[in-house]
Each structure stands twice: as structure tokens, then as C-alpha cells.
Amino acid sequence: MRHNKKDLGFSLIEIIVTIAIMAVVTGASVGIYSLIGLSNFKQGYKAVEDTMSSSRTQTVSKGGQWASAIYYSGNNIVADVVKDCDATSYSVPTPAGKLFESESLGSKNKLRVRNSSTGAMIDFASGDYIWIEYSRSGKFKNAYIKSGGASTDIDGIEVYSGTKYSKTIGLALSTGKFFEE
Helix, strand or coil: CCCCHHHHCCCHHHHHHHHHHHHHHHHHHHHHHHHHHHHHHHHHHHHHHHHHHHHHHHHHHHCCCEEEEEEEECCEEEEEEEECCCCCCCCCCCCCCEEEEEEEEECCCEEEEEECCCCCEEECCCCCEEEEEECCCCCEEEEEEEECCEEEEEEEEEEEECCCEEEEEEEECCCCEEEEC
């Protein structure tokens, strides 16, 4: 029985071309995955900023009791603007007052808050919630994390995704403004 040269398998050139194509596809997918992670992080950070801005605007322009509440709902972190609810009657995840709008930070993003008196970072866990409330003049009335029945005043919220992306929103407690640190 005679073997034809074409029946012996792949040539070296075919293998090299296949490996090169696989390398290009793998490199492109890693880059796309990284961009998706960055996009999710930016969306989560923007959700916190938008919620705080909306509750401040509603308080100053419409009056009444408006606040931002940030908490876990399942694996997602949710930021709500709540109307006619104070911190003592708020319960997670269903507000006692009327929900104005809600945004999800997604399941990949995590939060930490900064203790305003010690500067220490506190991890945000399931069952915790961040409460940010403004006075009619637009200054912060309350800014704290409620964790395990105790509350701690805060002056910063860090949004992070793994070890790659991290930004902190500083809270200027005397003016009611917030800023990127």
C-alpha cells in the first residue's frame, strides 16, 4: 500500500498559520473583555453620582424629604432616590416611602465607604445601606452607612471592580457637594 504525500497530516506552515489566527482571536477577546469590565465600572460609578445628584436636585427644587439609598438587592448593588422617607423608617430593599428612580450598579462592582471621623475604609456588605440626605439648602443633612443596626458617618464612597478599577466620590459635608477624588 502506497501513501500519498497529502495523507501525511498538516504541514508546518498550516500549523503556524492556525496558531497565529488563534493568537489574534485570543488577544482581541481579552481586549474586548477588558473594555466590558471598564464600561461596567463606569456605569456603576455614574449610577452613584446620578442618584446623589438627583436626590439633591429634588430636595432643593421641589422640597420635601428626598434621599439616596444604596444597598444590595441579590448580587446587584442598587442606588435609589427615595421620596417622603426618613432614615429611621427606611428598610432595605423596599423603601417605606415612594421610590422615585432606581439604578443598578451591577453585580461586578463593589463599594466601600470612608468613616468621616477616622478615615478608615468600611466594606459594604449585604444588609448594609448607605443613606445620603440633603437639607433644603442643598447641604448634607445625613451621610452614613447603616450596618448591623449601627450607623457610621461617612465622607466618601469608593466604587471598585476587582483590583483594576477604583474611584472615590468625596462628600464635602459642609457644602453638600460631591466630587471625584
